[in-house]
Amino acid sequence: MRIENPQAPRRKNKKSSPGKEDSDKLDGKFASLVLLPDSTILMVGGTSAQTDDEFKTTRGTR
Amino acid sequence: MKEAEQFKLNPASVSSSTWSKLATATVARQYHSTALLLPDGRVWTGGSNPNNSDDREERMEVFSPPYLFKGLRPTIVSAPDRLEWNKDFTISCSNPGAISHAVLIRCGSATHGFDVDQRLVELQVDSRTNTNVVFKLLPDRNILPPGHYMLFALNAAGVPSRAVIVSCGGSSSERIC
Numbered sequence: 001m002r003i004e005n006p007q008a009p010r011r012k013n014k015k016s017s018p019g020k021e022d023s024d025k026l027d028g029k030f031a032s033l034v035l036l037p038d039s040t041i042l043m044v045g046g047t048s049a050q051t052d053d054e055f056k057t058t059r060g061t062r
Numbered sequence: 063m064k065e066a067e068q069f070k071l072n073p074a075s076v077s078s079s080t081w082s083k084l085a086t087a088t089v090a091r092q093y094h095s096t097a098l099l100l101p102d103g104r105v106w107t108g109g110s111n112p113n114n115s116d117d118r119e120e121r122m123e124v125f126s127p128p129y130l131f132k133g134l135r136p137t138i139v140s141a142p143d144r145l146e147w148n149k150d151f152t153i154s155c156s157n158p159g160a161i162s163h164a165v166l167i168r169c170g171s172a173t174h175g176f177d178v179d180q181r182l183v184e185l186q187v188d189s190r191t192n193t194n195v196v197f198k199l200l201p202d203r204n205i206l207p208p209g210h211y212m213l214f215a216l217n218a219a220g221v222p223s224r225a226v227i228v229s230c231g232g233s234s235s236e237r238i239c
Contacts, residue, residue, distance in 0.1 A: 032097035032175050034105050035182045037165050037214040037222035038129050041069040042084075045091045045107040045123075 101225040148201035
């Protein structure tokens with residue numbers, strides 16, 4: 001896991017709703033594990049914390 | 063990092079098992095993302111909550127594992143809809159001599175990025191004819207709980223067929239539909 005600045009304050013969601021997890025807590029590497037037919041395990045879909053720049057790069061302006 | 067990685071277990075020496083980097087995803091994904099094995103052997107990924115936002119990631123990707131690039135795939139022509147514990151079952155396939163084994167993989171039920179019900183059960187070939195391969199289903203319902211599974215037949219190179227969806231269970235009352 002890459003931590004650029006461990007002392008930096010964590011960002012807060014703009015709003016939350018009942019039952020919605022706080023995604024601020026989820027800034028570590030994240031991935032899904034999938035069993036494959038050849039008896040291997042695939043780790044896919046994961047990333048380290050996505051920065052605003054990364055988000056804009058892959059999806060455009062919010 | 064967006065590379066997929068693959069873990070190959072070496073049962074004879076667990077410490078020498080390996081992780082290998084594979085193709086790189088386009089989309090960064092975090093919590094509320096999902097990956098599911100598809101019956102055709104590919105892996106679907108979708109979802110995610112981007113940081114600092116209530117947006118939802120709506121793009122999906124499909125990952126093709128390396129086994130899809132290793133030559134011809136076995137073909138299951140027909141298989142039973144329902145398998146019973148401790149009983150033989152027969153599949154019809156294009157080239158029975160090429161089938162080295164089969165696996166049953168529990169149909170996906172992922173949520174919040176996790177699928178706690180994942181399981182893979184390997185089945186050894188019991189006998190063959192010119193058109194069929196016979197397997198014997200395990201007797202243990204704790205290892206193979208009732209429900210629906212994807213049945214893949216594999217060749218010696220580890221290349222899987224497309225899956226056939228089957229249900230496992232000793233009686234209709236034990237099956238989960």
